[in-house]
Amino acid sequence: MASSSSNLISLKTSDGTVFKVERALAKTMKTVQAIIEEADANIYMIPIHNVFSHHMDMIIDYYKLSVAGKSKEFSVEKLDNDELKDFLLAVHYLNMEDLFEVLTQAVADRLEKKSVGYVRKYFGIENDFTPEEYAAIRKKNDWAFKGDDIEPEEDEEKQEE
């Protein structure tokens, strides 16, 4: 069944679930919108990689709230750190401006005032400084650390020998 005449777009998530969403919602996903616009013929189903059905559930929740003028009620508190990161990656892939703003703010809130080690772990960043490089950069930007208690680097993986 061709979907160009109807107001619903079919999106298939990575885990194989098909969601029929309003055109207006699909429009907020710039990635999807680009696919729709590029296709001359009617699009039957659009696969969205990296997006799982639980992501789509939240995206639809957010959409419903923002249409009702209640976007401030949307919360990602119940997601743990990994789930939030995962969701951000999905929204980033779909290129959704408003939700992206909400999620980057949520990530920033979780990292506020956390230690260096915590932030590294969160982003999965490996400390690839040599001890000398680390000391140099720490010294150069000392003015930004003044008054804060930044612990000296404690890296479980690297052994300073």
Add this chain to the structure above:
Amino acid sequence: MKRGTKKRIKEKNEDRFSCLPDYVLLHILSFFDIKEAIQTCILSTRWKNLWKILPTLTLISSQFATFEAFTKFISKILSLRDASASLDVLDFQCEGRMDPRELKRILTYAISHSVKRLRIDVNFDIQQFLPSLFSCHTLTSLHLSIYESPRPITLFPNSLNLPAVTTLALNGFLFCVGDDGRVDPFSKFDKLDTLMIYGACEVRDNKLNLCISSTTLVNLTIRTNYSAAGGIRFQLYTPNLCTFVYHGHIPFQKLCGINSNLSSIKHVLLDMTIGVGMWSNPKDNPLLLLHLLDELANVESLTISHRTLKVLSLVPYLLEIEFTSLYNLKSLKVDGKFITEGMLYFLLQNAPSAKVILY
């Protein structure tokens, strides 16, 4: 060589996050306290210089132990920041008198780095910086709050060139008469859609009205101090205004300008009081509220504060007054503690199916 699943997941995670482009990381950083944002330089070699291209700078003096620390900090950022990186947002909030040369350095830096959204919140005179601010072509949003004394001290310039500004917020300004003998400061904005006038703002010659003429204006918020001498008398020439928020004295005269009307306004919030010192005819003043409601006949959603309800309660024989306005009302939001049956009946008489929300 077998690897544990835990390590595999960890590597997968690292991989996925390392393919996040810089702009996503920068976006997250833009929400950080500026000090914390800069401290990310020690995370890894990738993060070492990332802060230097952060397009958002939020500089708040109260976050620093001393004023001197604040100015030194700013100085460091300006000299170490990547000179080719544009600055999209500058949010500068300073309590305490800053050396004008320092402030000039910051503003010049912002303007020369194509700043788009600029907020300045200070308690000292910045008149000398206005010419350069008001001719910055990259600005899309400008928020200026100057609270040096209870009365405004800063003159809003009559000549300005801000072709890209869509949002303007002002506190502490004196509006002056232009060449045409009117006080009409916003007509020169081609793209203005959101305007906020709050705090201590006045018209220099307070016998004159403040005209707000804009065909592009969609959102207007007025929130002037109750103590402002005489209060500003507004005249709106805004044919496309949709949302109107008004905290202040009930206007004595019609809000809409000559040959103009407020029929485009759909959403209104009213928080009104009766002007102090205008008790020349106390019996008439509450009625002025009804005249205002008459002007806002087309609104679809109306929020009324308890102060406004107080004024409404002073209207004698309210239910006997002929009221033909608010016929398009779809929703009414009022303070549940102060609203009476009579007032509800009065307000909804022409739109009985409107939804009532009590807060």
